[in-house]
Amino acid sequence: MSVLVYVESPDGHFKKTGFEVASYASKLAATMNTDAIALVIGKADQAGDLGKYGVSQVIHVNSNDNIGFDSQALSRIIADTAKEVNANVVILTHSSSGKALAGRIAVRMDAGLASGVNALPDVSDGFKVTRSVYSGKAVATVSINTPNKVVSVMGNSISVDASGSAVTPDNKSVSLPATKLQVIEKKVVSGSVPLPEAELVVSAGRGMKGPENWGIIEDLAAALGAATACSRPVSDADWRPHSEHVGQTGIAIRPNLYIAIGISGAIQHLAGVNNSKTIVVINKDPEAPFFKAADYGVVGDLFEVVPRLTEAVKKFKNQ
Amino acid sequence: MDILVCISKTPDTTAKISFKNNDTEYNTDGVNFIMNPYDEWYALVRAIELTEQLGGSVTVLNVGPSSNDIIIRKALAVGGAGAVRIDTDATDSYTVAANIAEYAKSKHYDMIFLGKETIDYNGSEVGAMVAELLDLPFISYAIQMESDGNSSTITREIEGGVEVCKVEGPAVISAAPGLAQQRIPNMKGIMMAKSKPLTVVPAILQDPKVSTVKYQLPPAKSGVKLVDPENMDELVRLLHEEARVI
Numbered sequence: 001m002s003v004l005v006y007v008e009s010p011d012g013h014f015k016k017t018g019f020e021v022a023s024y025a026s027k028l029a030a031t032m033n034t035d036a037i038a039l040v041i042g043k044a045d046q047a048g049d050l051g052k053y054g055v056s057q058v059i060h061v062n063s064n065d066n067i068g069f070d071s072q073a074l075s076r077i078i079a080d081t082a083k084e085v086n087a088n089v090v091i092l093t094h095s096s097s098g099k100a101l102a103g104r105i106a107v108r109m110d111a112g113l114a115s116g117v118n119a120l121p122d123v124s125d126g127f128k129v130t131r132s133v134y135s136g137k138a139v140a141t142v143s144i145n146t147p148n149k150v151v152s153v154m155g156n157s158i159s160v161d162a163s164g165s166a167v168t169p170d171n172k173s174v175s176l177p178a179t180k181l182q183v184i185e186k187k188v189v190s191g192s193v194p195l196p197e198a199e200l201v202v203s204a205g206r207g208m209k210g211p212e213n214w215g216i217i218e219d220l221a222a223a224l225g226a227a228t229a230c231s232r233p234v235s236d237a238d239w240r241p242h243s244e245h246v247g248q249t250g251i252a253i254r255p256n257l258y259i260a261i262g263i264s265g266a267i268q269h270l271a272g273v274n275n276s277k278t279i280v281v282i283n284k285d286p287e288a289p290f291f292k293a294a295d296y297g298v299v300g301d302l303f304e305v306v307p308r309l310t311e312a313v314k315k316f317k318n319q
Numbered sequence: 320m321d322i323l324v325c326i327s328k329t330p331d332t333t334a335k336i337s338f339k340n341n342d343t344e345y346n347t348d349g350v351n352f353i354m355n356p357y358d359e360w361y362a363l364v365r366a367i368e369l370t371e372q373l374g375g376s377v378t379v380l381n382v383g384p385s386s387n388d389i390i391i392r393k394a395l396a397v398g399g400a401g402a403v404r405i406d407t408d409a410t411d412s413y414t415v416a417a418n419i420a421e422y423a424k425s426k427h428y429d430m431i432f433l434g435k436e437t438i439d440y441n442g443s444e445v446g447a448m449v450a451e452l453l454d455l456p457f458i459s460y461a462i463q464m465e466s467d468g469n470s471s472t473i474t475r476e477i478e479g480g481v482e483v484c485k486v487e488g489p490a491v492i493s494a495a496p497g498l499a500q501q502r503i504p505n506m507k508g509i510m511m512a513k514s515k516p517l518t519v520v521p522a523i524l525q526d527p528k529v530s531t532v533k534y535q536l537p538p539a540k541s542g543v544k545l546v547d548p549e550n551m552d553e554l555v556r557l558l559h560e561e562a563r564v565i
């Protein structure tokens with residue numbers, strides 16, 4: 001028995017969410033009196049560094065570096081590796097790739113799947129773990145009833161523990177099964193922070209009046225090093241791209257800081273952001289429902305308050 | 320192009336969330352149910368557009384009890400040609416996926432569409448399972464899709480960007496915002512939906528691999544602290560010293 005964790009290395013680098021799942025797997029393995037083994041597929045610098053996060057072994061599968069993401073091929077490698085190392089639990093990141101892989105691996109391993117979990121499981125009696133449901137409006141404890149288990153972990157839900165030391169990776173060569181899918185192009189907006197994994201998010205709504213006013217939002221986001229987001233009417237009107245739309249029908253996020261500017265706080269919007277650790281609301285209407293969900297509130301005109309906040313942030317950063 | 324669209328039923332987006340039977344069950348009292356928005360607005364509509372362009376038809380499929388017929392009829396009013404309901408209380412994702420795959424296996428659909436996730440369970444689980452059970456490619460979070468009937472080009476959302484891929488032949492696709500524009504059914508559509516075929520088939524059942532044992536509401540916020548709009552240095556100080564987020 002062991003715990004296998006698949007760690008993504010987009011563009012050859014691990015991300016914080018990768019260190020989170022490695023830590024998660026190691027802590028889980030410890031409570032199960034077994035080892036955590038990390039699996040890395042494709043290009044990855046310093047794969048052995050994952051040892052710092054508590055895994056006892058790193059398997060690095062080298063395949064053609066140019067492969068784009070194909071859940072059909074990758075899930076096969078992950079499930080086969082799980083079998084080889086006798087793993088009965090597979091841990092993944094609840095990212096766009098992780099979501100596409102988790103269900104496939106569960107089928108291949110005849111395993112129960114708990115997706116998007118936000119804590120370590122309770123293994124004292126079975127395998128019970130919590131996950132957010134009803135778009136952030138409730139938390140469910142689910143029980144995986146099968147011997148094999150697949151778990152995908154929501155970003156920012158476990159602290160990273162780097163107290164271990166690096167290991168020498170075991171390199172393996174695997175030829176990828178041919179599939180009918182071909183990735184033609186990958187366009188990543190460089191420099192900006194991807195929204196689903198951002199720790200700081202600056203978000204704006206219809207109170208902005210029009211797309212031409214977004215400069216003050218981008219300035220604040222740049223000063224903080226934050227990602228930008230928006231409410232649904234804003235992306236519906238094409239003021240901002242759909243990829244920035246947060247809420248029940250957009251992306252659900254759980255950053256450390258969410259600053260909502262000129263957003264009323266409709267229940268569908270809150271559903272995507274109410275797991276944020278700290279919420280700041282800037283709105284000229286003191287009755288805006290968002291204030292009820294906020295930790296800090298500023299009642300005022302955003303066109304005056306936001307530039308002032310940007311200056312204050314810059315001043316703080318320069319100290 | 321013959322397309323299968325999997326739809327699910329979820330509480331209305333404004334529904335009150337509460338629980339009963341010792342917090343083990345969702346309290347449906349007074350709750351209005353709707354078709355899961357991703358399934359309705361994006362998956363179903365894009366599938367209908369493709370059949371309008373290329374010929375063929377859209378079959379709507381739901382795994383659920385007879386009380387779901389109302390949302391199935393709505394999907395037919397939007398433009399599905401016929402519907403199938405697999406008769407069981409949908410329990411875990413695996414059971415749902417196994418039933419969808421079992422039904423789809425013999426029918427040879429050119430494409431299978433789902434929503435990116437349900438707004439109640441928020442699993443994003445079923446699509447990948449169906450794809451694996453049918454040994455098909457899976458393109459999740461599709462925000463754009465063009466097809467000539469065999470070869471399809473799909474843009475999918477990934478962290479911080481998009482990926483464009485091409486797939487030959489059938490695939491499973493999950494729909495995200497941007498893939499299509501919501502269609503409101505008109506009177507004619509609603510009337511026609513009444514006479515479209517809705518076939519009920521028995522489910523294959525297995526022990527649930529995953530079960531929910533308890534629900535909780537998230538901890539309530541302690542209340543908002545208002546900061547003087549003239550004094551943003553104070554807000555920065557609070558975020559740094561009190562909230563410790565910057």
Ligand SMILES: Cc1cc2nc3c(=O)[nH]c(=O)nc-3n(C[C@H](O)[C@H](O)[C@H](O)COP(=O)(O)OP(=O)(O)OC[C@H]3O[C@@H](n4cnc5c(N)ncnc54)[C@H](O)[C@@H]3O)c2cc1C
Nearest residue numbers: 205206207231232247248249250262263264268269284302
């Ligand atoms: C099924 C369904 C799903 C939905 N899903 C989502 C979703 O996923 N995400 C989402 O966001 N919405 C969603 N909605 C829409 C949601 O109900 C609200 O309509 C939407 O969130 C409102 O957006 P808003 O707050 O930007 O605009 P408004 O509600 O118009 O609010 C604008 C706010 O800006 C403030 N304001 C105006 N001018 C200024 C100024 N100068 N300075 C400061 N403040 C100012 C106003 O006081 C007001 O509070 C959904 C709706 C439905 C029916």
Ligand SMILES: Nc1ncnc2c1ncn2[C@@H]1O[C@H](COP(=O)(O)O)[C@@H](O)[C@H]1O
Nearest residue numbers: 325327382433434436437442443444445
């Ligand atoms: N009971 C069901 N019947 C048919 N399709 C479903 C059902 N449950 C989920 N789906 C489909 O699977 C998608 C993902 O659901 P989930 O994995 O629960 O997030 C949904 O958007 C639907 O398209």
